[in-house]
Amino acid sequence: GAVVSQHPSRVICKSGTSVKIECRSLDFQATTMFWYRQFPKQSLMLMATSNEGSKATYEQGVEKDKFLINHASLTLSTLTVTSAHPEDSSFYICSARSGGAGNQPQHFGDGTRLSIL
Amino acid sequence: DQQVKQNSPSLSVQEGRISILNCDYTNSMFDYFLWYKKYPAEGPTFLISISSIKDKNEDGRFTVFLNKSAKHLSLHIVPSQPGDSAVYFCAASGAAGNKLTFGGGTRVLVKP
Numbered sequence: 154g155a156v157v158s159q160h161p162s163r164v165i166c167k168s169g170t171s172v173k174i175e176c177r178s179l180d181f182q183a184t185t186m187f188w189y190r191q192f193p194k195q196s197l198m199l200m201a202t203s204n205e206g207s208k209a210t211y212e213q214g215v216e217k218d219k220f221l222i223n224h225a226s227l228t229l230s231t232l233t234v235t236s237a238h239p240e241d242s243s244f245y246i247c248s249a250r251s252g253g254a255g256n257q258p259q260h261f262g263d264g265t266r267l268s269i270l
Numbered sequence: 271d272q273q274v275k276q277n278s279p280s281l282s283v284q285e286g287r288i289s290i291l292n293c294d295y296t297n298s299m300f301d302y303f304l305w306y307k308k309y310p311a312e313g314p315t316f317l318i319s320i321s322s323i324k325d326k327n328e329d330g331r332f333t334v335f336l337n338k339s340a341k342h343l344s345l346h347i348v349p350s351q352p353g354d355s356a357v358y359f360c361a362a363s364g365a366a367g368n369k370l371t372f373g374g375g376t377r378v379l380v381k382p
Contacts, residue, residue, distance in 0.1 A: 159313070187369060196359065196372045197314070246313045248370075256302045256321050259370060261313030 156180050157249050159262025167270055168239060174232045174265045176247030182227035183249035187259060188220070191244040200245075203230040237269045273297045274362050276373035284381050289347040291376050293360035296341065300362035304370070305334060305345045308357045317358075318345070350380045 156179040164172050176186055184205050189197040201222050202210040209222035219241075221233040230249075234241055244266055248259040275294045283289045291305075301322040306314035320327040320334045320343070327334050333346045347354055357377050361370040 155316075157313070196374045199369050199371075202369055244311075248313075256319065258304055258316045258319050260316060261306075263313045264311065266311065 155251065155260040157247065157260045157262040159247050159265055161265060162263060163266045163268075165268045165270065166237065168237065170237055170269075172234045172237055172267060174234075174245055174247070174267075176230045176232070176249065176262055178228045178249040178251075178260075181249075181251040183230075183251060184227060185250050186224060186230040187248045187250075188222060188230075188232050189246045189248065191246060191264075197246060200232075234267065237267070239269045242267055242269045272374070273300075274360060274371050274373040276358075276360060276376050278376050279374070280377040280379070282379045282381065283350050285352055286349045289345075289350045289354065289378055289380070291345040291347075291358050291360070291378070293343050293345075293373050294341060295343075295362050297362070297364070297371075298341070299364045300371075302363045303334070303336060303343050304361045304363075305332070306359045306361060307354075308359060308375070314359060347378075350378075352380050352382050354378060355380045 158177045160175045186203040188200045191197050200215045203222045203224040205224045211217045224230040246264040248261045250259045273296050304319040305317045308314040318329050318332045318334050320336050325336050336343045357375045359375045360373045363370050
């Protein structure tokens with residue numbers, strides 16, 4: 154159980170392109186999903202918290218107009234990198250947490266490697 | 271300001287022996303701690319967690335210990351297996367379901 158699917162796994166595109174990444178919880182409903190970014194040999198840095206049916210909460214320093222997040226259903230959140238530039242190249246990972254009381258771990262997708270030429 | 275630190279970037283251990291990974295935190299508001307395992311180009315896989323009301327949690331070969339007074343937790347893997355070779359991240363959150371703060375990771379190599 155607790156499977157999170159992320160698509161696509163890899164994207165290579167030209168500078169100026171907008172890229173959409175999907176994150177789906179396959180076997181549970183996720184009221185909250187999270188988007189992380191990982192630079193080479195570094196840890197995961199939280200970008201934003203995505204709440205179903207409401208606006209995402211962005212971490213300090215993350216441009217909300219650059220990284221658009223939509224959480225339209227309990228099983229799907231999308232991250233759109235708008236007008237991507239080479240500095241946006243990174244490994245993006247989503248996670249989802251099932252609902253319910255008490256502590257629940259986040260379960261992660263397999264990430265998306267984004268390369269902007 | 272790193273709130274969660276893993277001071278050992280790497281660890282090498284012989285197959286069958288114990289692997290001990292350490293993690294320190296500074297934020298006293300953290301009350302839920304997790305360990306994740308990560309292979310290259312994949313997302314982290316949840317291993318084990320512990321809440322602040324406990325000092326030990328065990329699941330098969332994995333045991334997590336929490337020392338709240340020292341703001342320190344550790345992960346013990348015994349016996350270590352070659353398939354355990356990966357990067358291990360500890361993470362902490364301030365409340366159930368809240369965002370996670372990750373440590374920098376420890377790369378474990380289990381030698382056959």
